[in-house]
Amino acid sequence: MIGGKRILGDLDRRSLFTGTAAFVAIGVGGGDSAAAQSDPLPSWNEGPAKRSIVEFVARVTGPGPDFVPVAERIAVFDNDGTLWAEQPMYTQAYFILHRLQALAPNHPEWETREPFASLLKGDMRRAASLASEADIAEIMTVTHAGMTTDEFESSVREWIGSAKHPETGRLFSRMVYQPMLELLAYLRANGFKTFIVSGGGIEFMRPWTEAVYGIPPEQVVGTAGGLKFELGDGKPVLRKLPTLVHNDDKDGKPIGIQRHIGRRPIAAFGNSDGDLAMLQWTAAGPGPRLALYVHHTDAAREWAYDRKSHVGQLDRGLDEARAKGWTVVSMKDDWKTIYP
Structure with missing residues (x-):
């Protein structure tokens, strides 16, 4: 429940997004539960992508020269196409x-x-x-x-609370990626503060991100319109204006990070060229950094698209990731499951 209102149908899932064990419970069936919980990313196949995440977290949280204080463990996530589906349109x-x-x-x-x-x-x-x-x-x-x-x-x-994806019939709030939910929980369990930095409207995302991702509204950065303070029937209200204050896409993402967060992230996760500047900004900082692209390669379980897509185009970013050694996650090869 948020603000006394149930927003995800009959199931309020906030409690499900507070720990790794919860993700195991809703996303992976069968097997030894104790063994599953010992793996913080059970929906990820073993391989370079998963290994790069685990090794990065170990480097910045363990003793040694790469240790990063908790206050500086900032991780930023694009939303559309990175945390949930964006096809056939946002x-x-x-x-x-x-x-x-x-x-x-x-x-x-x-x-x-x-x-x-x-x-x-x-x-x-x-x-x-x-x-x-x-x-x-x-x-x-x-x-x-x-x-x-x-x-x-x-x-x-x-x-x-009720809208469903036209092709899958799933609630939009269930079109989220199980492996990314596990990743969010894993990072938070290791002292990271997780933020959404999205081209989507900030006022559109804030009402539901805490219940769906465990990310509270104050940790959501997005495209913002104008607001006006006024008194309506003697009560103060904020009214939405038809003006654009900040476009949180492409080059706007590092600007949004600086304005809202005030720290350069040490980990950034995206899926398109719209996230390239955010990953560049993150990777350019000193010390260990993790820049990761989710590559949509699974036409059977989701959608396969990249360079020519009208939504979530990944072209320049894919080339730069390969040139700079960033982590590229193949949804087809690296994820055991897609949705919870």
């Missing part, structure tokens, strides 16, 4: 579509006006091909702005 785009459908009765002109008409018909590719920057700004304004932050949070909670 989850927040489905939320925007939901908001448009709810508002459509008051806007009959949208039935013939593009890209609204295509969006309301569910033709996302056509809508994307027709939308100008001005259209996108207007869509964000009508679906996100004007409400108070409390009203917007309530709309997100209500939606995330």
Whole structure:
């Protein structure tokens, strides 16, 4: 429960995301439970990717010249495509579509006006091909702005509690990656503070990240719009404005890290070129560093995409990872399971 509201259907999973044993329980069936719990990453296959994580954690937490104080153990994670699925389009785009459908009765002109008409018909590719920057700004304004932050949070909670992925039929909150949930728990068990640094809207993510990932709202960095303090019926409220304050994508990610966190991370996890600057910023610091890319290579259990994808393109980042020796995780080869 968060704020007295259940946001994940009948199961409040916050308690499930507080330790490694919980991840073993929900993600891995059968076998010797004691042996499973001795492995902090049971959903990861043995290999270079898993070994690089375990060896890094051992280096920075054990005695020796590479020891990093707890206060400096900062790990940052992209969200879309790194912690949960982003195909065939970003989850927040489905939320925007939901908001448009709810508002459509008051806007009959949208039935013939593009890209609204295509969006309301569910033709996302056509809508994307027709939308100008001005259209996108207007869509964000009508679906996100004007409400108070409390009203917007309530709309997100209500939606995330029941919305399902159109292809898998799973709740979006269950389209998370079991191996990454284990990784989050493993890092926190070793004194790391875990942050989300995402191009997604900060106000969209904060209502549910604690229940889903164990990451509280104050440890979420994202794209931010303007806010205005005002008195509504004598009560102070914050109202969302149709202005962009910070775009937390690409070069904006290191800027967001500096503004919100104030420490350079020692570990960064992403899946696309949008995360490249964040990984570069992290890897450039002194001492041991871990820069890791999740590579979507599993067409059978998830999706396979990289250089040519319209969502989550991984092109420059893949080349740089290989050139600099960063860890590249193959979902097909390195993960025993995908979803909880």
